[in-house]
Amino acid sequence: xxxxxxxxxxxxxxGGLVFWILAIAIASITDDPDLAEPTLINRLFVMxxxxxxxxxxQAVTMMFxxxxxxxxxxxxxxxxxxxxxxxxxxxxxxxxKILDPKQVNEIKLKMIELxxxxxxxxxxxxxxxxxTQYRNEGSISDTLQVIDHQVEAMQEQSQSNYDILxxxxxxxxSLGFLGxxxxxxxxxxxxxxxxxxSKLPQITxxxxxxxxxxxFSLFLGLILTYVFxxxxxxxNKFYTRMREYVIDNLVSRIFHGGVKNA
Numbered sequence: 001x002x003x004x005x006x007x008x009x010x011x012x013x014x015g016g017l018v019f020w021i022l023a024i025a026i027a028s029i030t031d032d033p034d035l036a037e038p039t040l041i042n043r044l045f046v047m048x049x050x051x052x053x054x055x056x057x058q059a060v061t062m063m064f065x066x067x068x069x070x071x072x073x074x075x076x077x078x079x080x081x082x083x084x085x086x087x088x089x090x091x092x093x094x095x096x097k098i099l100d101p102k103q104v105n106e107i108k109l110k111m112i113e114l115x116x117x118x119x120x121x122x123x124x125x126x127x128x129x130x131x132t133q134y135r136n137e138g139s140i141s142d143t144l145q146v147i148d149h150q151v152e153a154m155q156e157q158s159q160s161n162y163d164i165l166x167x168x169x170x171x172x173x174s175l176g177f178l179g180x181x182x183x184x185x186x187x188x189x190x191x192x193x194x195x196x197x198s199k200l201p202q203i204t205x206x207x208x209x210x211x212x213x214x215x216f217s218l219f220l221g222l223i224l225t226y227v228f229x230x231x232x233x234x235x236n237k238f239y240t241r242m243r244e245y246v247i248d249n250l251v252s253r254i255f256h257g258g259v260k261n262a
Contacts, residue, residue, distance in 0.1 A: 008070040016063030023050035023058075047212040057213045061175045065220040068168040072224075072231045075161065079235050085121035086241070088114075091249035099253045101138070104131050107250070123242050126150055130246055134254065143251055151243045158235060162228075169225050176217025 002010075027050025030042035038046070049058025091107065092099070099107075108131035111124050126147065133146040 004074055005071075008067055008074065011070055012063045012065075012067035015066045016059050019062050020049050020055060020059035023048050023055065024052055026050060048216055057175060057178065058216050061172055061213070061217050061220060064168050064172050064175065065224055068165055068172075068224045069227060071161075071165060072227050076231050076234065079231070079238055082122055083238060085119075085123040086245065088119075088121075090114075090123065090127055091245070092253065093249055097253055098255045099250070100255060101135070104134055104250075104254060107131050108135065122154055123245070126154075126242060126246055127250060130250060134251075140251060140254060144247070147243060147246055147251070151239055155236075155239050162232065165224075165228055169221060169228055172217050172221040172224065174217075176214040176221075178213070 023045045027042055027045040030039055030045065032039065032042075042050075046055075049055030049062070090111070108128055111128035111131070114124050115128070129150055130143055130147050134140070134143045137143070
């Protein structure tokens with residue numbers, strides 16, 4: 001079975017190639033040599049890569065964008081899946097409910113049983129480790145430290161998956177600027193044709209490449225950055241909620257010998 005990263009990579013390559021082929025096909029169909037100016041549809045599809053071979057920069061840009069977007073959607077799906085763990089009623093939520101050490105151990109055994117049943121939620125793992133720490137040390141402060149360290153470790157592990165996305169968010173605009181440099185340098189290389197009015201379109205076509213690649217990459221970069229920030233924000237909110245859930249419904253309810261632990 002292929003990994004999620006490999007699946008996202010293959011899907012983005014195929015999607016980018018299909019996008020490029022469709023753009024070329026539609027641009028060719030809508031191209032009318034009898035018109036002095038291209039139609040809006042033709043100009044649009046040429047701008048997004050509907051030409052060969054100059055459109056390859058837009059095709060690669062689309063592959064980068066699709067890979068980032070697919071990866072983010074996978075992260076979003078994982079977050080939504082993790083959030084369902086709050087509906088499992090793993091901890092008591094009644095206002096007057098208190099827990100003694102025996103009940104804390106029973107909660108731990110319940111978490112172990114759930115994991116054995118295939119319920120591999122991060123919330124279950126956090127509750128189990130918090131209960132284990134309290135059972136071993138009997139200290140609320142030490143238990144709180146374990147919770148904080150564990151949540152922080154989960155966040156760091158999750159953030160490591162965003163490294164490639166940071167690169168893509170920066171790399172997509174860079175691809176556009178690469179197209180700009182190539183387009184402008186190509187236009188400069190043909191300046192000698194400027195004396196022949198009939199050959200001016202060769203110069204302007206190179207300038208079109210320069211500006212088209214920049215606009216296309218910046219547009220996709222803005223979309224990817226927005227989705228990236230929203231996904232990361234949702235993930236941070238999940239970890240904050242998970243920490244508060246365990247503290248409010250486990251640690252804050254623990255009493256030992258009729259006296260609340262300090």
